[in-house]
Amino acid sequence: MKVALYIRVSTEEQAREGFSIPEQKDRLKAFCIAHGWHDYEFYIDDGYSAKDTNRPAFQRLMENIRNRRIQMVMTTKIDRLTRRLIDLLTFVEELDVYQCTYKSASETFDTGTAVGRMVLQLLGVFAEFERERIAERVRENMYHAAKQGKAVTTPCFGYDVVAGQYVVNEQEAKWVRKMAEMALNGHGTWNIAKMLNEHHVLTKRGREWTSKAVRIFLWDNEMLRGNLVWNQHTRKKGKTVERPSSEWLFVENTHEPILDSATYERLQAVLEQHQRAAPRSKHSDFLLSGIVFCGHCGSKMYGLNTAIKRARNREYRPPVKYLCSGYSKKGRCFHHYIHSSVLDEQVINEIISFGQCDLTVPVPTVVVQEQQLRGDITQAKRQLAFLDERFQRQIRAFEIGILDEQQLLDAKQRLAAEKTEVLQKIQALEKTLQTEISPEVVQKKIRERIAVLKEVVADDDRDRLKNIVRELVHQVTVYDGSQIEITFSV
Template structure:
């Protein structure tokens, strides 16, 4: 009988227990010889799990089976072939379909009878249960290990090494950490995208932790990984329903303020094409056509007719389809109108002393009102305790307690609504004043900024800006900003 030997080992523990590749092959060859069988092929899956059928040599063996290259599959134990009941069922059907026998050298199975097939299925079910049970215990152990702030993955992230004394802890690799800081510094300028940073690192011959070239995904992974501010995340890619983070688990490489600023830039750029995010056009990411609502794209013009200067303009993308007649908008004119709009917004929304018009009370008045409300809420809690004590001592009836509690609840709701309203107004005023402060700084320093710095500030402050061409003249007044909304 022509026999195909299949052997597999997945872990060092199995090898130590006598299931090494060599041990299995030697014993199976001896077994085949004792039965006077001819071994025509040996299929070896080294370091692969039996949790599924996606194994290199198993796939080859099943292909050869269909080509009638052997009459029997011989394994050392059933769990070498599979630990899945469903996979066993599929393979037994395939064996039967092609008239191929299945034999374990250390177990007695007869797949030609219903009882034999039941027995082998039960054994496979136990093997699957053992694997899944072990997997659950391992996952629980890994979860607990992660919650204690320990590193659970074999390869540490770029910028870190495993501690030589305690392999569960990470320490900073200063050489790699300097590259991580460089990546953040490049990106936070707004002048470099993830692709350009990857190219710069590759040009310098710098490799990833796995000694591969950098690409957009690996750069983005560094920029978004909170481990660089000391926070370990677990179950980020798999078992996302059990995702959690452990703060201050490892030493930080970058400042949290820098990390958060990068996240804001990434969030802004995710809404637009990456090329637009780093282009020389200041307003492309926020600009809309006031006539049709379409997006605005940038256009570069240069030549002797313009005195050798390069000019930047914007056009409505719907022009190409003939559904909009908006003429070109000059970036230089739009800058003038943008600064004018900022100045007008400040005067309309702020009082001379810098407080929002909506803020009719002084800070001291608001503090006193909040204190009064908080005292009222405390008094309600004290009265409730008294009513509860009186009820426990049969001094008031159940109905009395219910009525008094309803009265106190109405008073509490009124005070809490009043407090929420004050806090909301204060929050709105703070946000408005923060915008005003930022716009004041922008207005004063605009002309000293580089193009990419202007673009970055616009993206951070402005959500959307609708523009129109008012008159056919080459002056700033020919451009109008119809609407502007801030982030």
Template structure:
């Protein structure tokens, strides 16, 4: 038997169950209760349990799918995930690959039916508690909305946040933040709305702003996402009855309508979901703010209608990716970004319409000046890839991979580098522990010692960030080593995949099955319009998508 030990902590801190404490408790449980002395540790420090997008957790799941472990041990249920859906999905994977799950604190073990049932009940109650907290937060926002106040944080473009003091109902002095017009940015916001009504395209507005030398507050390109955020934000609109009627018809909760005076802007609350994405209008709580509005309600509402029309056009199309055999596989050979499938209908001179499908660089979609790679004809690309796979011989397959000696050399070098990086991490951890001990002995009331403490804390943070970067590098090298090992072991299986492709592709009717057949042998493809070259990177290759990311922003001469 072999156990995987998984630990997670949201941020670097000496309080609570530290990563080290979690590991020690899991090791003791494995040894004393399960009788397992063979184990491997996976650590994610600085990652939230709100989702499972964590590097070490992903690696753990990959290893479990190879049936590397008989048990997964963690200190507490929420170390895996605080989301019931994610947790349930994880349990299904564990069950499928015959890996028992043990949670020490809750004393759950999925090797028994009762353990599985109790674990699901516990996870459900934990989510119920989180939803109750979320409802309380919404109640608080509802009360705050009655004040129309700005809750602080970076002001949206077009405004600046000013701290002011006033007295509450008990005469006690309180600080709050209010929004004032930023004269350097207000014209940009007005222009964004004007251009959007003219062009009815987020991307076109972004390009027009860049063409005219107008950038975001941070000096970066005013991307289509920034345009969309500005257009969607009701904070810019002057609150009036027309606006409130529109918001009410879309399900928003409204307050302080009596403050409408044709000058103040709307103040929205609860515009984001728990996962950070933007919520629909039906989830908003909107009041009349104390700040001046920038655009009139008719303009803002017209922009929302245009947005809805854009969404309708997209939803009424048959999903583009469902007709793109290489969806998710195409990489831009100029900047390393993914290339997304798109389509448009062109009208010919004789009046007939023809569908044109292509793949375009996502970076270029955001800003035309950031990448000069031309679109890839989808029909030609898909035919080329399919025919190339069909014509692949056994000799070709062998040539696609590095020789055993070359791969052994790569793995040997990687292992040496990993060992060096781990030693560097250990050295940093010792330095961090030493600095923490020094901080604990300082008297922060003494000015000179207070400054020393700040320097220590800054150094601790610097070392912690460096360790996280080193961890990511180790993960990258370990993944590369895994690719090498898997290839050497499964070369005959990969040959069989090519044979299956040749046998079944032409007789497969399901579009999704055709995509799966392609993905069984193609890792990704790289398009370079300068040389009109489409490179196919096969499954098992040591090349990663990230290997092409360093091409970003290179000139044509540098790429060649």
């Protein structure tokens, strides 16, 4: 009879007595010798959690079971196999199919009998309960560590962890500043990735940069300006998903920033403009693709490459144009268009002319920072509601006897302190909203970006021009194929 001796140690358990690999090996080997089983083989997963069965040695074990090379599987304890009841039941069911049994060196049961299978399922329930309790304790410890500004997550590019704190890695930080500078000067994420790879700069995981990696790194990465966001993501069915913002823990000024707040805010505004463009618009040859709209029906006007025509024994291509999609795709408008070269030139000239005139006259503007600030205020108010809900749960726990009176008072005091922090944050955001989004600030930003646009036009760099236009212009509205209206974005 061939016996498979399965051993597993998770990272957290390696220092725990009774869980080390040598101890498990000695115990299982002694168990086999005592029962006269000499044909055995070890399957070892070192540093793998029991939260799922995605482990190399376990998968190799299952493959050998399916090929009928194994007649028995044995572990020191059931939780070495798995801590999820559904995984355990699936495992036992598959063992039955291939005439294989399971034994535990610590628990006295045998899956070859009905009673043994029942006991196994009961133990599986307790193993899963223990795993969830451990997860709760770990999350609670991480929550309190994060509130104190300690390093609880892997540092991003530009930082290292030293003595439990995030510390700037200057060799990486200089490239972070370069990335931000390029983005603010109109370079896209593809150009930034190309620059990094040409200088042999690798990501934190030792890989080459991609356009997507650059965008994910720069977008909404609060760590770059010295803040910590914890509990933002979770794993579900093997995928990383974002939690509701009300469950996030946001702690300000936990470490030295690489980018100051003003630079960080400008960077997010630039990335927001690029994000607004549809995927096809980003790679389109049309300068204004994705931001041109029909003034009559509100539909987008899309760039249309005209087909080659033949006349008088010669081929020619008519000028490319922007066409109203409301007419061409939905039949709800009338046929009108504008040549792309005409619109591009008209938009550039009008933007430059704005910079030469008195901007005390209000211009149509969408303020991205205002939208972000209002979003942050909404998120903070949701966090307040979440704290109230947490206190209600503490009261229910007191009512049913889980918490005593002193524990309830401690919880109340702790939550009151957290609410004070959130309220102060809301007040600061509202003050910023009132003072920094003034008409004077908006006009100054428009003038600065128009100055950059002039430089890019002079350099004849179309890719940068496309990015700068998207950073500066929220929407171009076209009427009757000739008149245009520009809505700025800052």
